[in-house]
Amino acid sequence: MGAGRALVVRSQCSWAIGWVRPVPETAPLDWAWGVVLYWLALAAAALAGRRQAARITRWILPLGALGGLLMAGIGATALMLPPSAFVLPMGLPDLPFHLRLDALSGFFLLLLGVASFGVTLHATGYFRALAAVPLAELALWYHLFLAGMALVLLADDAYAFMVAWEVMALASYFLVTSDHAVPEIRRAGFLYLLIAHVGAVALLLCFGVLHGGESGHARSYAFDAMRLAETTPAWASVAFLLALFGFGAKAGLVPLHVWLPEAHPAAPSPVSALMSGVMLKTAIYGLLRVTFDLLGVTLAWWGVLALALGLASALYGVIFAAVQSDMKRLLAWSSIENIGLIVAGFGLTLIFHVDGKPMLAALTLTALLYHALNHALFKGLLFIGTGSVLHATGERRMGRLGGLIRTMPWTAWLTLIGALAIAGLPPLNGFVSEWLLLQAFLLTPGLDRPYLNMVIPVAAAVVVLAAALAAYVMVKFYGVVFLGRPRDAALQQAHDAGWPERLGMLWLAAGCVLLGLFPSFVVEGLAPVTRQLIGLALVNDGNPLLLAPIAAERASYAPLLFLGVVVTVTVAVFFGVRRLFHGRVRRAAPWDCGYPEQDACMQDSAEGFGQPIRHIFSAFMRVERHTPDPFDRHPEYRGDSRDRLWLLLYRPVGEAVAWLSERTGRLQHGRIQWYLIYSFATLIVLLVFVTG
């Protein structure tokens, strides 16, 4: 039987390869597989050379960055070429590893490559201070992590996918816990591992459902067979819900988000950047792959569910981001917000797709892919920016930082670009994807669904609220960390980031600017992906400098003209005022209403800046305060805003597990007689069951 199965699989594969139209001599898939092997080889080399730290920072990490650049090129090429596939001579006897590179995988490989190039460049500088052995371990897991993510994107059967998924999860677990001497980090790592595996189990079940199609096709775990299998709507819904759960756990969708604000701050900054920028996107990739590629049917209520969950995550994430006082934790919560926006776009795409509006589905799909790419860039940039700050000051709490724009100008100005981009401000990239998403919300009245078409435009208010709050969060983040006066005397000595770190940040910042200024090229580049998933691509109605997704008279946005006018007026005013009047400047002590004794502690702290949000959204969080006694000589104020969902959802589950294991523990007495009785009873029951 085994041989028969294998034969069927082979024949399907040859069918799959035969379906591919003329493939160039060396298909991008070969190259992509080559880069994966290259990263694996670098991981092995890091392990082999674990005695020389200099070799790792000087050779292995820069070479790994080069792999990222190569991967970006491969992804971009794959966007333009027809899909290619091959089967590796490894894996299970029945099920060899299938690899496939199509437009969807190509886009996400591009994202992986672009983000990892910048982040790894930064890492070469960031990890320089580490001792040799931990550095070697880090480089090993780092490259395994990169290879795992790339394989997730390339896998074309459930087995290869799960193996790659687990490699990615475990490598990132070891990266998160690389500082494992700290108990909090071990705890964060455990939580991450736990939720990652609960999610992985759901994915396994999802593939199980997808595999069990009732049609006459041979059952197989290869994705090609799943594409052909016919599933009833009920089973398809089960598969979709499992996929949403499994991928949602990885993406940090509320209420499965709890690991994210713990694990991201625990990891070294370049790793946080990769996890937040790229790893969360693999979950989005999986969601798109399963829903639009593997499942034959789509139902509208899935879209409504995804939209609701996405909007809830966006709002929840940004509210909690606003009350954080640890800068990396703040960015982690902001990732939850951005994933929420992406999933909301996914939900809208489903709704439009089912409703037979492919043009609008193409619009939302473009918006969500665009936002995924944007988020990889600006969140990567912000995380490595905080990495440089952490490196220079050794401090993650925003309440101890401040005024770093004077001592670390490179880091500060480049981070400013990321902060403005993530706040959704024109003419940077974050604005374009939010603009596209809002345009899509405005088009929902065209749906043939009563009530839904009325409620959804109102739901757009949530997107706007999240975007406006993101601006609040970023003013807080940037203002408290980089502006103002240093809250600690030691900050005066903070050194700026070194050249590799600057280059990494420059690369990502340039991406934020370019993606913002040339949106029509990006939209055109995304066309093959939307064409693959929903059969239609967004056509830009206008010249290349004008983004007009539906029709030029309906909506348009020209970032270059926008930037041109703002820059021209700024420069004209700057020189005009100097010419017509004067450019004299005097320096004096700050005015501050004539109050004489000011010090750095009188600026807003991170907690102070978050106070209005705590006040307005108090229903979402439980605030634990420690206020000092008025006569306390060394007063310390502490306020902690706890996630209510943790208390409502997770603590009862944890307590139930503890209770259950205690009950089960009563069965175990350590006496051999009792265990024999258990075995005997089990046997009797089984016999009764079998004979009956």
Place this chain on the structure above:
Amino acid sequence: MTAGILLQLAQTLLALLLAPLLVGWVNQCRAWMLGRSAPPLLQPYHTLRKLLHKDVVLAHDATSLFRFAPHIVFACMALAAGIVPTLANDLPFSPAADVIALVGLLALARVFLALAAMDVGTAFGSLGARREMLIAFLAEPALLMVFFTASLISQSTELPHIVERLAHQEFALYPSMAFAAVAFWMLSTAENARIPVDNPTTHLELTMIHEAMILEYSGRHLALIEWAVALKLFTYSALGIALFLPWGIAPRGDWAALPLALLVLVAKLMLGGAALALLETLSAKMRLFRAPEFLGTAFLLAVLGMLVHFLLEV
């Protein structure tokens, strides 16, 4: 095309020049209503000239972000004023930014001002920045809901097309726009730092919002900010006119209608300014934490407007 660009430049220049006059007019009306002797109508111009002549006094550790922010804020407001149709409907800049991008543009200016306020590191600066961002995130969704209602009617987010639809096609009464207009009024008072949310003439630092942010500015920087504030008030007034009272704006290519359009615009601005002054004298400034309720009401009104549009007008 060249005619369009000329018209665009003329309209932007008109906004730049008229904006301080509008502020002077509002101040004058307010003084009359309060029974005070009014400042001259041209007082804002005198203030701007005085400030431009004065030296800039910078705090010792102010960075270049602090020095550049007023210029950027001014440029953003100039572009915003250029996008909104005031005289004619034929604007070459307008494809650059639709209403959503206009909201983004205003947000960009606000974020720069807030960051600059935090730059020097004074207590009042960061207080003002925090409060300004608080008002902004409450007002922005409601503002977009108002725009959404208008764009659902006109099937476009481009301001010239909205005006075209509302002013130059067959006349129709939109009940939804009535709700939107009330919401828009509430929002514009909040966004322009007017009573009841903020008080532009306050001298009490602890109640300041906008003024607290710009306490450290002086000389030409302050002049640019004051001018930008006037431009913002002008832009919001022009937006209100374009959305709710668009009649009189010259249609595309109709040059003969321009003088009349100018007259109508001035009349509308005078009426609007007087109404703003009247409402300001009738109300008192509210506590900061009442502002969420105020803006929440505005948001609900805007949403109601949208629902009314779905129920009655589709």
